[in-house]
Amino acid sequence: MSKVLVVTSGKGGVGKTTTSAAISSGLAMAGKKTVVIDFDVGLRNLDLIMGVERRVVYDIVNVIQGEAGLNQALIRHKEVDNLYVLPASQTKDKDALTEEGVGKVLDDLRAEGFDYIVCDSPAGIERGAQLAMYYADEAIVVSNPEISSVRDSDRMLGILASKSRRAKDGETAIKEHLLITRYAPDRVGTGEMLSVEDMLEILAVPLLGVIPESNAVLQASNAGRPVILDENTDAGQAYQDAVARLLGEERPMRFIETEKKGFLGRLFGRS
Amino acid sequence: MGLLDIFRNRSQDPSAKMAKERLQILIAHERAQGQNRAPHYLPEMQKEILEVIRKYVHVEDDAVKFEVEHNEQFELFELNITLPEKGEAGDRPD
């Protein structure tokens, strides 16, 4: 049985695409046949983060409009087995995606035997974002420890609970996960940044993971390699933990405490 | 970071606390308005409940307060009605 997993947030620039790339790669490395779909029509980015940009020939809009078959549009990842990318169109306008069209593509992917179908949502709470989450079975709500991001996450949770197919058909609700990204424990320590506890208290959604603010993310995107493949980095490890939890494993949260520094450390240790 | 900042950081009213308080108020309000996690049928249900109440007592719109609270385990729907004081022309409107 395929699972449709949407990565969403409301606000832009919080780490949805970074997360979609990392989580889909992690699921594939765990042996799950996985496809990650870019829903950001007109502003595609996932292909770059996945490092497949030079192999894009067809996209999801071509498939929906019957100009290409699904297997022509799917790009197999070279480094990670079981992993496929379905890019967004760069040229077509947003209205090219339709509810029926997306539903058909998802049905065809199910028939192809995919275990996980990961949908990278565009920013906003309008049509594009609503289509990305409409058919979801599970949702990863990505949120930064920052006031506007938390508010938008709450609105997105409202939309998941009321406007999704599961809500409309009266089925069991979408399973929600909170993923906190760009977390800076030392700034939480000084009281400048909302803490994990603050965010959980406000949003009341089970926590899938905490990804620290990390240089490794920029380096990974420069190289076009999902950060989860960099096993020695903090962000890479935090994403690995999140994938393990998604697959039912229990793991303690890491990277949420500041390293304790003495007075001299406080003087010289930070910028 | 300079020496002064280190000491200032300790005495500062942490701005994250302010952010949290503002968020809690804002989000409670948005949820109550049915903008956020409230179920889509909420506005309709509120209207009907109000109609039922008005069959028995006359209440103003602002005497009725709806709130939805979420929690990991359950959703709480809270309805507060301020009834008119005795003797006021608040009895059943025939």
Ligand SMILES: Nc1ncnc2c1ncn2[C@@H]1O[C@H](COP(=O)(O)OP(=O)(O)O)[C@@H](O)[C@H]1O
């Ligand atoms: N954990 C992180 N640490 C540092 N930078 C990050 C982290 N996560 C995301 N970023 C950066 O934030 C920016 C937005 O990320 P992206 O995944 O494209 O967000 P979205 O898809 O939500 O718009 C990118 O420049 C990315 O490199």
Ligand SMILES: [Mg+2]
């Ligand atoms: Mg994105």
